[in-house]
Amino acid sequence: MQDMLAEDAMQLDGLDDAIIGVSTQGYIVYSYWKIVQKFISDDGMTDEEALEYTDYNVVGLDGNGNWVIMYDREECIVF
16 A cells, blocks of 8 residues: 555554545545544544544544545435
8 A cells, every 4th residue: 555655645643444545646545434433442432522533633634635534425425
């Protein structure tokens, strides 16, 4: 995977288990729900705490587009 990364790609500390791939631009792609699950299982947060923490402290980071956080398709479809 390392040879596929853009020079300015950044890896988020402690979230390796949430990596689901690399974008066509060479940035690491993380699963939003795997990040949330990491905080629940590893850090003992409640569902609500993990969602809030992820939204504020991970999604809210200013990474200048140097990584991608993807929401699962099923969670984004609104009918």
